[in-house]
Amino acid sequence: MIQPLLKVQNLRIELTTRDGIAPVIDDLSFDLGAGESISFVGESGCGKSMTALGIMGLLPEKIGRIASGSINFNGEELTTVSQKRLRAIRGNDISMIFQEPMTSLNPVYTVGEQIAEVLRAHQGLSKAAAWNSAIELLDAVRIPNAKRRVSDYPFQMSGGQRQRVMIAMALACKPKILIADEPTTALDVTVQAQIFDLLNDLKRQTGTAIILITHDMGAVAEMAERMIVMYAGRGAEQGPVDQIIDHPRHPYTKGLISCVPHIVADLTNERNDLTEVAGIVPPLREFGQDRCLFASRCSMVSQQCLDKRPPEMKFEAGQSSACWHAEAV
Amino acid sequence: MSMPPVIQTEEIATARHPMAEAWEMFRGNHAAMVALVVLTLIMIIAAIGPYVYPTDPFDMVWAPFSPPGVDGFILGTDYLGRDLMAAIIHGARVSIVIGLAAAFMSVFIGVTVGALAGFYRGWVEELLMRVTEFFQVLPTLLFSMVIVALFGASLPMITFAIGIVSWTAVARITRSEFLRIRELEYVTASRASGATNAKLMFQIILPNALPPIIVQAALMVGSAILFEAGLSFLGLTDPNVVSWGQVIGSNRQYILDASYTVTVPGIAIFVTVLAISLVGDGLNDALNPKLRQR
Incomplete structure (x- = not known):
């Protein structure tokens, strides 16, 4: 086996x-x-x-x-x-997504920064490359108009969208x-x-x-x-x-x-x-x-x-x- | 009946940035806005005043005790015949620089101590908070007098003496914010995505803990200016540098004969500290989410 x-x-x-x-x-x-x-x-x-x-x-x-x-x-x-x-x-x-999408994103950073941060920390991507990947990931989790939404703050998103962002973050490094x-x-x-x-x-x-x-x-x-x-x-x-x-x-x-x-x-x-x-x-x-x-x-x-x-x-x-x-x- | 349309992104995106909301709130506070204007003026005076009004505040330019408005001296002259207007303008720089530098120093110490204590908890917290309490129970003015008296009354030493006695409040505020924020889900989420402790502390938690620290720092600039004035009044000041407190201190014997010599710099201190307090208060209202619900 x-x-x-x-x-x-x-x-x-x-x-x-x-x-x-x-x-x-x-x-x-x-x-x-x-x-x-x-x-x-x-x-x-x-x-x-x-x-x-x-x-x-x-x-x-x-x-x-x-x-x-x-x-x-x-x-x-x-x-x-x-x-x-x-x-x-x-x-x-191994990555994890949490129960409360309303509170599991950091309110002081844009969603793009938060996704990019994971990529930069683990995959050593450059700032620009990580940002582009963040846009692709948002697109992959079906956030409409990802290119613009990537620089939104969590409070500008609905609960479902935030959970999608969490998923994008969790899947960023292809765990x-x-x-x-x-x-x-x-x-x-x-x-x-x-x-x-x-x-x-x-x-x-x-x-x-x-x-x-x-x-x-x-x-x-x-x-x-x-x-x-x-x-x-x-x-x-x-x-x-x-x-x-x-x-x-x-x-x-x-x-x-x-x-x-x-x-x-x-x-x-x-x-x-x-x-x-x-x-x-x-x-x-x-x-x-x-x-x-x-x-x-x-x-x-x-x-x-x-x-x-x-x-x-x-x-x-x-x-x-x-x-x-x-x-x- | 048809289904309601799916909410488009544009509609959700109308939620406003917290900082924009804070500014809106601050602008609605008239006292704070007036204070901000006054403070800006004082800052401008401190920055460019000495170039516009180059009279040396230590030069004996006229007869002593010439009252304000007489003989072309708007604020009069002191017991040595020195121009008080020059002292106010040149002294603004020292008062404000000491205020800012001392506040910066106490924020730096306070945030570091509070962040470490609130983040690591356990014996680190015990140790750091006991140290904080030690500094808290020291009589602050006396302690800084001892430092200045022992190590000399230079500007850096006065700044240090003020900073070292006033960081405890920042440390306690920072610690309490860290204790609250470290349990929030986004901190766990960051941990789950592999963040190091240093990153959690300074990149994840600290930015969220900033609002009350900013307010405290603003108020501390005011109290540091008062502190410097107090030390100067007692003679613990650099005699070669003019500051508002020093003018009051050197003229204090003539308080009954020529009261304007201490009143004028006193008003300068009063207005500046009041303006800083009002701005700090306005910041507090604007950044405190509990007061924001109207």
Whole structure:
């Protein structure tokens, strides 16, 4: 088998909180191949963003740290690599776009300057060459009249346009991996669709692998080939998107899917009431306990779930589920 | 009904540049605008006055204590018969240069200390802020008097003495702005695109922290001029260079007999510092986003 582009193994990220040390990511493993797109799904506070920040080496200083496990990017171990090397990788090989396009651009520089800056820092382009590339990139992310808009300040752009600028910046150096942390959460639905189309097109053109972090099952179905469902810092279920939506093997995934109206509507003709996954994600201090953390919200809970953390059960086509009752779901 | 048209770029691009908006706000502030005009005049006087009015302020040109307007001396003469008009015009340069240089020095120290403390946090912050507090609790006038008295009353030393006691406010403002801005998403985004710490500090965060620092710096020019006047009044000044404070200081014995000899330079200081304060105030209103919502 070919070596995956990014191989995360038994990753454990700890946060120091007032109640002590909590594993926000607990024994997470996954692979990402070149040009593949993978999606992290889960509620707020499940560790999706922490995974992204962990890969980028941007965990909150002095609070978060990678306690054990490995993040291997293209043969390089990112958990032990020097800060200098990590800075060279960030923005060049792995780049990231953020949730809030309104605040993730620097208000005092024009968008052109910000895009050009990335190119000059990583690719050593001259000022003029970087500026021209910035115009091309704005054009590529379909900002009309790029030549003029390149000298606009962020406040002169709408939310959707700013997110496009972020994408242009992230893709400026043709990275191997693009991490998109809830890229459309702050945008309205029509703009969301445009952004996803854009990301899909750019992925086809550049061969960039995409890690999409979202809580929107619809976005996953549209964007990703494989998905990882996260719950309370652990991988609940992994596998091909179609297969998981078709037949989830974890009660949490099942709950998430039944929360999305249009996916259900495709499967059945009758109008079911929209369901919800009752309850909330356990507090951080309960993370890492040797039991199924979803048990308190699960309809299939048994004594076994409360006594021991469920192991990964493997299914066909790489689907796996961390549930004692995976077979029965 | 037809769909509303897609918003074209031209329509969105009508949002205005923050600096244009700040200028608009500043222009609406009449006091600040008048002060700006006065300040500009004072600057012009400081720059070209000595060439237009070349009388040496140290020359004894007439009888002592000639009141203003008498014998052709608009502002009169002092106890040695020196022309006060010449002293005001030539002294403007020193007062303003010291004011600007001392303010520049304290901004430089304050921004550096505040930026390092606010960016790196941890022990760096602890150390730098304790040092800042040390300087804050020193009695400022006394401390600068000691420096000038020990190292000599030359212009650079007076500037240094004023700068070294007044940077603490800038350091604290800079630190607080850094603490706020470093957590903003665009800083994380820059970090994620591989920016070094130096770049994050001075290229990404500092430009966004500037507005309150600019306001503070403007006000500091005024307080530095006052400070210099205070030191001169106490005699801690370069006796070979005329400044407004020095004129007050050298004439202070005659305050009852010839009050105009101290009033005239006093008014010069008063007008200049007031103008600077009003401009600073106007800048504060214009650059402070909280006051901008009308």
